Amino acid sequence: MSVTELAILRLAPGVNILDAGFRAKILRSKQVMETALGIPGRRFVYYQDAEDPMVLYLLGDWQSTDEHWNEFIPSPENQELLELLKHDLDVPSIEMYHVDIPAAKVPTGANVISIGWHKVRQNDKVAFETTFWECKKSLDEDARRDMKPAGGWRVEKAVGQQETEEFVLFCGRESVDEQLGFSTRRFPKDYGRIREFVQEYDIKHGNRIVF
Missing domain, CATH: 3.30.70.100 (Alpha-Beta Plaits)
Structure with a gap:
């Protein structure tokens, strides 16, 4: 795989x-x-x-x-x-x-990428995934074709996380301000649908290094 x-x-x-x-x-x-x-x-x-x-x-x-x-x-x-x-x-x-x-599905051609970590209880994994992909439609609608967000489950678990799963979401943007603007403009309304399944959430933004 x-x-x-x-x-x-x-x-x-x-x-x-x-x-x-x-x-x-x-x-x-x-x-x-x-x-x-x-x-x-x-x-x-x-x-x-x-x-x-x-x-x-x-x-x-x-x-x-x-x-x-x-x-x-x-x-x-x-x-x-x-x-x-x-x-x-x-x-x-x-x-x-x-x-x-x-x-190939990760939008690594973007100038800026956001990485969002969602820690989910094992028993809620299926419910989270089902609800998340329904909510993801709003992300897709707002993104360019070559920057559509992509996510998946962390394969190797971190120490102390045997009882949880971690979903990692990658979103591509032209700038950090664009990503932050989207987060405050649209995503929280849909994100509320999956909040009950998420124990912890963290997000970081990175600027692509061009050689």
């Missing part, structure tokens, strides 16, 4: 995204991952958190979680990247998991 990798990367103290040397390194990492395991056509995109410039989001394309964990992670190509970036990233704080949606 095709999945989307979501990695949350914190920069090491003193590292600046505007530094040409660092940008060359993450461009190299993007190129390596996009041709990983001899399979061309993968898409990997970096975003910088709009509120915290020390945080990057990496969205990427894998044919399965097994391909990523058991084939790419131990590969020489990945070991090269770990060595390349070991002084630029706060390695212990890296969070990486997969969302059960093909990366």
Whole structure:
């Protein structure tokens, strides 16, 4: 099953995204991952958190979680990247998991992406999903064809979340202000229908890094 990798990367103290040397390194990492395991056509995109410039989001394309964990992670190509970036990233704080949606559906061509995390009780998963996709119509109507929102369930659970599921929603916009304007203009009315199923909700916005 095709999945989307979501990695949350914190920069090491003193590292600046505007530094040409660092940008060359993450461009190299993007190129390596996009041709990983001899399979061309993968898409990997970096975003910088709009509120915290020390945080990057990496969205990427894998044919399965097994391909990523058991084939790419131990590969020489990945070991090269770990060595390349070991002084630029706060390695212990890296969070990486997969969302059960093909990366091709995620609007990574957008200048800005919002990532919304919905924590849902296991018993409410089906009800949440049914209601959510009904509410999603308002999101689709407001989005350009190439920026339609996409979401899926987190595959690997976080520590302490054995009793809950996490739904991750990706929305593409031209700017953070556009996304915030939509959220205040339309989404809360529909969102209220699924609120009873959501234990916790968080949202972050990222600006796409262009090389």
